[in-house]
Amino acid sequence: MIKEDKELVRKIKELKKKRNAIILAHNYQLPEVQDIADFRGDSLELSRIAAKTDAQVIVFCGVYFMAETASILSPDKKVIMPDTSAGCPMANMMSADDLRMLKQKHPQAVAVGYVNTSAEVKAELDYCCTSTNAVAVVNALKDKKEIIFIPDKYLADYVSKKSGRKLIIWNGFCPTHVKILPEDLKREKKFHPKAKIMVHPECLSSVVALADAVLSTSQMAKFAKESPAKEFIVGTEAGLVYRLKQDNPDKEFYPASERAVCPNMKRTTQEKVLWALEELKDEVKVPDEIRKKARLAIERMLAIV
Ligand code: 13P
Ligand code: SF4
Numbered sequence: 478m479i480k481e482d483k484e485l486v487r488k489i490k491e492l493k494k495k496r497n498a499i500i501l502a503h504n505y506q507l508p509e510v511q512d513i514a515d516f517r518g519d520s521l522e523l524s525r526i527a528a529k530t531d532a533q534v535i536v537f538c539g540v541y542f543m544a545e546t547a548s549i550l551s552p553d554k555k556v557i558m559p560d561t562s563a564g565c566p567m568a569n570m571m572s573a574d575d576l577r578m579l580k581q582k583h584p585q586a587v588a589v590g591y592v593n594t595s596a597e598v599k600a601e602l603d604y605c606c607t608s609t610n611a612v613a614v615v616n617a618l619k620d621k622k623e624i625i626f627i628p629d630k631y632l633a634d635y636v637s638k639k640s641g642r643k644l645i646i647w648n649g650f651c652p653t654h655v656k657i658l659p660e661d662l663k664r665e666k667k668f669h670p671k672a673k674i675m676v677h678p679e680c681l682s683s684v685v686a687l688a689d690a691v692l693s694t695s696q697m698a699k700f701a702k703e704s705p706a707k708e709f710i711v712g713t714e715a716g717l718v719y720r721l722k723q724d725n726p727d728k729e730f731y732p733a734s735e736r737a738v739c740p741n742m743k744r745t746t747q748e749k750v751l752w753a754l755e756e757l758k759d760e761v762k763v764p765d766e767i768r769k770k771a772r773l774a775i776e777r778m779l780a781i782v
Contacts, residue, residue, distance in 0.1 A: 482509075485747050489513055492754040498534035500750065501526060503543060504694040505716035505742040510538050513747060517720065519695035520546070520592045521607040521782075524775065527551050536753055537761070538745045540565040544761040545596045549771050552763075559749035561759045563741040565593050567679075570649035571628040573597035579625055583645055586623035589614055590774070591632060593651075596763040598627075599771035608632065608678050608693035610782040615640045617781045631655075635678040635685055654679040656736040657712050662687045665710045665731050672731065675700060676712030684712060684733075701725055714739045 490513075493500065501523050502514035511517050516526050520543060527535055527547035535556045537544035541564045548556040576598050580588055590602040591611070599605055606614040611626075615636050618624055624642060626633040628649030637644045657680050666674065666687075675697045676688040685691055690700055694717050701709055701721050711718055712733040721730045753759070763771065 482747070485751060486513060489747065489751050489754065492751070493536075496534050496754055496757065497532055498536055498754060499526075499530055499532040500536045500538060501547070502745075503539035503742065504698070504720055505714045505739055506538050506745060507716070507743055508719045509747050510745050510750065511719060513750060514538065519607065519609060519693045521609045521693070522695055523547070524550060524592070524607075525779075527554075527556075530554070534754075534757065536750060538750065539563070540568075540739075540741050541761070542568045542593055542595060545763055546592060546599075546775065548761050548763050549596060549599070549768050549775060552765075552768060555757065556761045557753050557757060558759055558761055559746070559753040560744040561761065563744040565741060567591075567629060567649050567651045568593045568595055568598075571598055571647055573601055575647070576601045576625075576627060579627070579645070579647065583623055583625060586625045586645055587618055587621045588625045588627070589618070590627050591629050592775075594628060596767050596771050599774050600767045601770075602774040603777065604781075605771075605774040605778045607778075609696060610778065611636045611678070612639045614778055614781055615642055615644070618642075629679055631680060631682060631685070632678045634682045635691060651679040651739075653714055653737050653739040655681055657681070657684055657734045659683045659687055661734040662710060662712065665733055669708050669710065669729075669731055671706070672708035672710045672729075673700075673704060673706045674710045674712060674733075676733070677714075680712055688712060697721070698724060701728065701730070713737065714742065716742060 499515045502517045528550040626644040627647040633646040708729045715732040
């Protein structure tokens with residue numbers, strides 16, 4: 478690490494203490510951002526930490542819907558994002574009006590939505606879910622005749638296959654995960670025949686079909702740690718490999734595709750974290766009326782899992 482970086486990290490730590498702040502980072506964040514985080518995790522873990530922290534300020538290093546979720550769960554805390562332009566294209570593929578229209582078309586259906594949605598969309602949901610618990614949430618709805626599952630059609634396909642339920646879906650997808658192709662996995666498997674293939678359920682169905690395990694990002698971290706295997710092909714955003722290598726220095730990790738990089742997840746830098754702490758902005762706040770409704774959908778999810 479060069480000298481200026483050390484000084485930057487020292488300033489961030491000092492200011493973090495002064496502001497009574499915690500830094501949360503998603504598993505896809507740049508290594509330098511993961512390094513200064515108090516917690517790193519997947520969407521579910523970060524929501525849970527946001528819900529129970531005593532810190533006054535949450536510096537959220539991730540994408541916009543994640544910071545919104547933190548604000549929904551901790552309305553009395555100040556949630557700030559070092560770069561609010563970091564959105565999630567999948568979350569932006571469905572508006573609240575789109576969901577209201579879909580619900581009108583299927584008035585008997587219960588609405589389940591991935592956490593990768595805006596607060597306005599969450600406010601229209603009956604249940605929220607994450608990649609960790611999507612199957613469990615749908616399995617818990619055995620008495621419901623019809624289920625809407627939005628916005629990711631590939632996660633929906635995976636959940637439908639695992640639960641045996643037909644789902645009413647939306648045409649959303651993650652532009653980063655669809656870049657991972659079946660031929661990428663086949664090529665990597667040829668080079669590393671002993672490697673276990675882990676993939677995220679946002680991947681194409683043809684990619685999911687080739688996996689040894691279909692997991693959220695933190696579930697991948699756990700799987701890699703606990704598995705006796707020494708090599709892994711990682712079918713998700715390439716940033717996770719940094720954490721996997723750090724946690725398991727004696728194991729090898731091969732990104733399925735170097736193309737699978739989420740540009741929004743790379744917008745946050747150490748400098749921007751420092752500026753956010755200095756200026757206590759940009760704050761992410763959800764209007765009360767929307768927040769209360771969105772919170773219900775998240776709480777119903779947390780009650781199931
Ligand atoms: P995880 O909840 O598995 O970390 O996934 C979040 C996400 O945005 C994946 O692209
Ligand atoms: Fe959204 Fe995909 Fe980026 Fe995750 S990887 S934040 S789903 S665009």
